[in-house]
Amino acid sequence: MKTSNSLLPTSRYTSLIKTEAQRLGFLSCGISKAGFLEEEAPRLENWLNKQMNGEMSYMENNFDKRLNPILLVDDAKSVISLLLNYYPSEIQTENSYKISKYAYGQDYHFVIKEKLKELLYFIQTEIGEVSGRAFVDSAPVLDKAWAAKSGLGWIGKNSNLLTKQVGSFYFIAELVVDLDLEYDHATTDHCGSCTACIDACPTEAIVAPYIVDGSKCISYFTIELKENIPIEMKGKFDDWAFGCDVCQDVCPWNKFSKPHNEPLFNPNPEMISFSKKDWEEITDETFKKVFKNSAIKRTKLEGLKRNINFLRE
Incomplete structure (x- = not known):
């Protein structure tokens, strides 16, 4: 975005984006200031050093980019995190081999990518010259960390993002844009003593x-x-x-x-x-x-x- 930061009506733009995200079917939308994830850096390094990634060698690649979206999008200002519900209205019959609920419908990568493209197009149409990239579990972005930073939930003891009144059966995606917006704040942990x-x-x-x-x-x-x-x-x-x-x-x-209301799922x-x-x-x-x-x-x-x-x- 080329306009001077001091002239940006960030509140209005933020409201526009969140309203459009809701219209596109996203469960919720939170926004964080793009930058280096200081708290996550040592955790990720320790996890990799202990080889908890197994044969997922791709997790070792692009370490710096995983922790800093500014290295992925030139002049990145904001990380827009979005949740999309996939909880099904019916589950597999009993006495069957089981598959994760997220895989019941069409591949979420394609479904969400289309929605993110629409959201970015909306931003560019309504706001102006904004550059950005969409991420759906397919690039080195710590999506759960950004969603938590954006107030969409907290990282639970199972390392999934959890949200009050919603749970955790949702996909997480991001739009990283070179646009200043109003930023949300992280919520508190509500796992308590539960194990x-x-x-x-x-x-x-x-x-x-x-x-x-x-x-x-x-x-x-x-x-x-x-x-x-x-x-x-x-x-x-x-x-x-x-x-x-x-x-x-x-x-x-x-x-x-x-249950979700996305026919493709x-x-x-x-x-x-x-x-x-x-x-x-x-x-x-x-x-x-x-x-x-x-x-x-x-x-x-x-x-x-x-x-x-x-x-x-």
């Missing part, structure tokens, strides 16, 4: 409050890991074939989760009713049809079959 997520984790991946060893997480094993799943994990997956929702399902704040009815036998006998043709635009395609059929065979053996 439900720590106690329930099937693989004990939550090694301490607020610290998750990614290399022990079921989501890591079923999605990120390309090699064979370690034999010592046998019997610990509780039928999760893609991702895992246990630490969210047991969180008391998720009692407040309400609605599940394929066939997938919802799959039995274990259907999963075990899935063909390439069925996989392509049922999961045509799904995040589940990330594992490919071969990876999904590996996971199911691990659960069966």
Whole structure:
């Protein structure tokens, strides 16, 4: 934005952006001043040093960019954080191999990216010459840290962003723009003495409050890991074939989760009713049809079959 900062009606612009975000279907919108994330830097460094990223080597790349969006967007002034609900109105049938609720519908990367493009276009149309970039879990941005800094919730003991009256079944995305806006403030932690997520984790991946060893997480094993799943994990997956929702399902704040209203996140009815036998006998043709635009395609059929065979053996 080329206009002098002192002349910017930041309050009006902030209100316009938040109203448009709501119109686009986002659950909430919070804004932070772009800059270096001082508190997160040592935490991230320590997490990586302990190799809690497992084989996710990409987490080691662009360390500085992960902590400073100004290195991603020239002259960045504001980080606009947005939440989009994905909690489903119906869940898989019982006695089935389970997939994370976030993967029920179409791949969230594409759904949210379109909404962010619309929001950026709106900003450029209504406000003027504004440059920015949209991020949806696909670039080195610490989305949970920015959402917490923007007052959208607090980082819980399971390392997910939690929000009062909403829970945690939502996606987080950002627009980083070269526009000064009014900034929100972080909220307080409301986990209290609760340890439900720590106690329930099937693989004990939550090694301490607020610290998750990614290399022990079921989501890591079923999605990120390309090699064979370690034999010592046998019997610990509780039928999760893609991702895992246990630490969210047991969180008391998720009692407040309400179904989303995004048609693109609605599940394929066939997938919802799959039995274990259907999963075990899935063909390439069925996989392509049922999961045509799904995040589940990330594992490919071969990876999904590996996971199911691990659960069966």
